[in-house]
Amino acid sequence: MSKKGTSNFIMQRASAVLLLPLGVWFLWSLAAHAGGDYFTARAWLSELKNTVLLGALVTIGALHMRIGMSEVIHDYFTGTMHGLLSWLNWLVALGVIGVALWSLYALAA
Amino acid sequence: MAKSAPASRPLSPHLQIWRFTVTMAASITHRGTGIALYTGTVLLALWMWSIAMGEGVFAVIGPLMVSPIGLIIIFGYIWALSFHMLGGLRYLYFDSGRGLAPKTATKTAWAIYIASFLLALIISYAAMKTRGAF
Numbered sequence: 001m002s003k004k005g006t007s008n009f010i011m012q013r014a015s016a017v018l019l020l021p022l023g024v025w026f027l028w029s030l031a032a033h034a035g036g037d038y039f040t041a042r043a044w045l046s047e048l049k050n051t052v053l054l055g056a057l058v059t060i061g062a063l064h065m066r067i068g069m070s071e072v073i074h075d076y077f078t079g080t081m082h083g084l085l086s087w088l089n090w091l092v093a094l095g096v097i098g099v100a101l102w103s104l105y106a107l108a109a
Numbered sequence: 110m111a112k113s114a115p116a117s118r119p120l121s122p123h124l125q126i127w128r129f130t131v132t133m134a135a136s137i138t139h140r141g142t143g144i145a146l147y148t149g150t151v152l153l154a155l156w157m158w159s160i161a162m163g164e165g166v167f168a169v170i171g172p173l174m175v176s177p178i179g180l181i182i183i184f185g186y187i188w189a190l191s192f193h194m195l196g197g198l199r200y201l202y203f204d205s206g207r208g209l210a211p212k213t214a215t216k217t218a219w220a221i222y223i224a225s226f227l228l229a230l231i232i233s234y235a236a237m238k239t240r241g242a243f
Contacts (some may be wrong), residue, residue: 005148009157012139013201015202016197016201019194019197020179020194020197020198021195023190024194026190027187027191027228027232028232030187030232030236030240031232031235031236032235033239034237034239034240035175035236035240035241035242036241037171038160038164038167038168038171041160041167042160042198047236052187054157058150058153058154058157061150062151065143065147065150068140068143068147069143069144069147072140072144075120075121076120076121076123078120080192085165092146092147092151092206096150096151096154099154099155099157099158100153100154100157100158102158102161103154103157103158103161104157104158104161105176106158107161109158
């Protein structure tokens with residue numbers, strides 16, 4: 001099955017370290033901009049700094065959550081179900097990255 | 110699932126076999142908040158997509174976000190992210206080989222529960238204030 005134990009272990013911790021400051025920034029942004037209308041949100045998303053930071057948060061976050069969920073799948077599923085869920089897990093993570101980056105690209109001024 | 114296919118490797122013991130301790134609760138909560146954030150990240154990507162699609166699509170998503178259920182989900186997301194970041198910090202500290210003594214680990218487990226709720230409340234209060242709720 002998976003022979004990625006060590007690389008996943010390292011990747012999960014490296015991504016965690018990167019996600020900590022990005023998470024703090026995101027929570028702070030949420031508190032600072034809550035309740036804005038469509039145009040405020042759109043303007044915020046098309047600022048270069050926010051595009052880069054949110055793109056990094058979602059991309060690194062999706063890879064981190066993919067590894068985390070694969071730990072859960074490894075713990076409780078075997079056989080066909082294990083394979084199916086692992087495949088779905090990749091699909092969700094790549095889908096999230098694709099949708100988020102496309103949206104940021106479309107919004108970039 | 111385990112019944113339908115012969116297990117080639119042992120499965121983990123499930124939730125109900127553990128005696129309750131706060132360190133065990135923090136471990137389960139770390140996983141639980143991780144799964145919640147998985148869903149939250151999907152919603153975040155959908156929010157970004159709705160803004161990229163234009164005002165018409167956002168007109169559907171926007172009101173959902175400020176509905177009672179939407180606000181509960183957003184508060185849950187804020188708390189889950191707070192807890193998972195503090196828990197992650199605690200685990201990184203564990204990785205350095207420190208903080209593993211049962212007494213210390215119990216104290217830090219209580220600390221991340223309390224701190225995550227305080228943090229979530231402060232952030233939510235600030236967000237409500239920005240929103241002009243009071």
